[in-house]
Amino acid sequence: MSIIQARIDRVNKLKNTIKNHPATMRSAKRSTERECKWRDNEPMKIRAYKIRLYPNAEQEQSLSQYFGAARFVWNVGLEMMSRAWSEREDRLTYVDVSKQFTALKRTPEFDWLKAISSDVIIQKLRDLDRAYSNFFAKRAKYPRFRNRHRKQSIRFQFDRRNTGKVAGWVKGEIVLPKLGVVKWRDGSDLPKTMPKMITVSRDPDGRYFASFAVEYEPARLAGTKALGIDVGIASLATCSNGTRIENPRHLDELDARLRFHQRRLSFCQKGSKRYEKRRKRVAKLHAKIRDSRQDSLQKATTRIIRESQAGVIAVENLNIKGMGKNHRLARSIHDASMSEFLRILEYKADWAGIEWVKVDRWYPSSKTCSGCGHKVDEMDLSVREWTCPKCGTSHNRDLNAAINIAREGVRILAGSQDSGQSPESAWIPGTGPGQFDRLGKGTEARIVLIGEFQLVKRFALRECE
Numbered sequence: 001m002s003i004i005q006a007r008i009d010r011v012n013k014l015k016n017t018i019k020n021h022p023a024t025m026r027s028a029k030r031s032t033e034r035e036c037k038w039r040d041n042e043p044m045k046i047r048a049y050k051i052r053l054y055p056n057a058e059q060e061q062s063l064s065q066y067f068g069a070a071r072f073v074w075n076v077g078l079e080m081m082s083r084a085w086s087e088r089e090d091r092l093t094y095v096d097v098s099k100q101f102t103a104l105k106r107t108p109e110f111d112w113l114k115a116i117s118s119d120v121i122i123q124k125l126r127d128l129d130r131a132y133s134n135f136f137a138k139r140a141k142y143p144r145f146r147n148r149h150r151k152q153s154i155r156f157q158f159d160r161r162n163t164g165k166v167a168g169w170v171k172g173e174i175v176l177p178k179l180g181v182v183k184w185r186d187g188s189d190l191p192k193t194m195p196k197m198i199t200v201s202r203d204p205d206g207r208y209f210a211s212f213a214v215e216y217e218p219a220r221l222a223g224t225k226a227l228g229i230d231v232g233i234a235s236l237a238t239c240s241n242g243t244r245i246e247n248p249r250h251l252d253e254l255d256a257r258l259r260f261h262q263r264r265l266s267f268c269q270k271g272s273k274r275y276e277k278r279r280k281r282v283a284k285l286h287a288k289i290r291d292s293r294q295d296s297l298q299k300a301t302t303r304i305i306r307e308s309q310a311g312v313i314a315v316e317n318l319n320i321k322g323m324g325k326n327h328r329l330a331r332s333i334h335d336a337s338m339s340e341f342l343r344i345l346e347y348k349a350d351w352a353g354i355e356w357v358k359v360d361r362w363y364p365s366s367k368t369c370s371g372c373g374h375k376v377d378e379m380d381l382s383v384r385e386w387t388c389p390k391c392g393t394s395h396n397r398d399l400n401a402a403i404n405i406a407r408e409g410v411r412i413l414a415g416s417q418d419s420g421q422s423p424e425s426a427w428i429p430g431t432g433p434g435q436f437d438r439l440g441k442g443t444e445a446r447i448v449l450i451g452e453f454q455l456v457k458r459f460a461l462r463e464c465e
């Protein structure tokens with residue numbers, strides 16, 4: 001007992017020393033300041049764009065020159081770094097390597113590097129530097145050499161001082177250094193803010209894309225309802241309001257075709273002309289699967305956000321790491337769809353200002369009756385419809401689970417608001433057994449209450465300035 005007490009005392013003493021240390025106090029102050037500011041002027045969000053580009057023949061040629069140069073810079077830089085490390089354990093940085101490149105440019109042999117926009121070289125060296133540090137920080141594998149068969153990418157700095165680019169952007173044009181105006185897919189508008197950086201890439205399929213990110217003010221689409229979502233195998237997702245997102249059906253067919261072509265590829269001599277042809281075919285199919293999946297997921301998630309009037313979205317915390325290890329391709333595609341679906345939905349909820357809650361995956365969402373709260377002991381995965389033995393309500397398995405997830409999400413939120421109430425009593429009376437009608441009035445009231453609580457919290461933070 002006394003040992004434990006001594007230990008507690010020691011820890012407390014240590015805590016106090018740290019707390020009262022001038023450095024800690026300074027940083028604590030800074031962090032509250034930042035917090036206040038962050039709360040006060042609603043945070044800006046980052047939104048990423050990826051737009052298809054259609055360069056003309058001349059631009060395509062220049063771009064392929066740029067890609068070649070970028071590959072050269074990456075590979076030579078990596079070589080320099082690797083050699084310095086293996087020979088004398090010297091870790092080169094961006095500055096070291098870029099110095100060597102400046103020297104290299106002066107030699108007549110590498111004169112051609114001068115024709116490349118220096119932006120491209122600088123950005124590529126920065127990328128390499130980051131990849132290298134990520135490896136040393138154990139965040140990533142050792143950087144690989146690049147070849148011309150994989151995805152190619154280069155980055156351009158978008159400088160506000162360059163009036164041509166700015167004027168072009170205002171007109172809805174993408175102007176790239178030394179390339180001029182590049183045609184892009186119409187249909188959506190460019191964001192008003194000009195990005196600071198644009199990445200131009202070419203996939204193995206020969207398609208060009210521009211990707212960039214800009215800050216923007218989030219639109220307030222959030223409503224007041226709680227929406228629970230059950231992701232599963234029978235349908236991709238079932239929402240507690242009855243919306244159902246089916247699995248993309250055409251994937252099975254594409255999957256079969258992909259397997260056929262992959263098999264054909266495996267019979268070819270690597271590096272032969274035929275191999276190259278078939279490799280392209282496989283890459284094309286991969287791209288098609290990826291695109292059609294992405295397309296349907298984008299549409300489905302937008303629909304959910306627009307139509308649900310949700311203020312809170314609750315989902316199950318899936319064991320994503322355990323998934324995807326499945327050998328059957330169709331299965332692994334499905335798993336990837338599920339996590340991709342949740343990823344997209346999460347950032348769209350964030351844009352709309354909708355709260356996002358994860359429910360523990362051990363929470364018995366399927367086995368609990370959403371009508372009376374009765375929990376059955378066993379439920380086989382094959383059971384799609386069931387009737388509660390206690391209250392006699394008949395349930396669709398997924399819908400019932402989604403309703404429970406919504407409920408659990410609200411409970412978690414209510415409990416985390418530090419309202420002094422236990423999570424159970426945070427429920428509004430009237431939602432007890434028999435009175436619970438899907439997501440009844442009680443749920444909405446609770447959310448409104450949480451909303452008010454947030455207002456109170458925000459108010460308090462503003463006062464601390």
Ligand SMILES: [Zn+2]
Nearest residue numbers: 369372388391
């Ligand atoms: Zn029941």
